[in-house]
Amino acid sequence: MVVINSHKDIEALTLTFEAEFGAPVERVWRVWSDPRRLERWWGPPGWPATFERHDFTVGGRSAYYMSGPEGEKYHGWWKITALTPPTGLEFEDGFADDAGQPIEAMGATRTSVTLSPAGGGTRVVSVTTFASVEQLEKLSEMGIEDGLRRAMGQIEAVLADD
Template sequence: MTVISTEKDAEALSFRLVTEFYAGIERVWRIWADPRQLERWWGPPTWPATFEAYDFTPGGRAAYFMTGPDGERSRGWWRITGLDAPHRLTFDDGFADENGDPVAEMGETHATVTLEDLGGRTRMTMVTAFESLEQLDQMVAMGMEEGLKLALGQVDALLAEDAQV
């Protein structure tokens, strides 16, 4: 996996990450569509994700938690707002409390994931839109960029399993 670029855009209230994988677009789509595969990369290695609910349909919801090195849990939720398999996924995303309810004071973000077929490789562009500059700055300060890079660094091993079958 090669991270092509990351960009924080304060004017557009967005964060953009572009990466490429040495796998076809259908295969890369499955790392989003299958919750068991998603669990293997969504959180950074020291904060693995567990999806408790996952309805990968427009209007569907996901509930997950990431478990830290000391056993602490950070919960989150998604609301799938659009699917155009295998090219585009959009979802709203936010933090959740211990009951899985959205934490309103953290706000929510809107993610757009676009997959582009590069003839045996796939370019994935992830754009996260924020409600405010304060929210964007808070997420960046919390380690969003580094966390995404670490999480995506786990995808190659997952994709390589198909090559060994």
């Protein structure tokens, strides 16, 4: 089983995903901490991610791009704000230009990820918080919900190859 629940809360400015994976917490943690594993699922199918940088430390930054089927490249960044290995991480996430610089007009989101044992596997709860209703609506129109659901749907295959 992968994504078992998702919920958009306009009042709280959040998008929450709950997923379960048939692997222990330590293995699921590696799909976030190891950039080669992370890039196998971070983009939705057909839009693979390439992490050019992944400094997985508090205050560390990541730089990545997703490649589209027509050769498009969309850049993004993370700033790690908290780590509690192997059960939690928090990061800011945003869009970047071709040089990797944040696109301020798009703003940033904050994501908190919690991993916990569940029935012999791992439950992952990811809560993304938006800066405003307008940002939440704009990213929803861009397909963030479907994209995250489809991206997380690829984690099980990464774990199977582990």
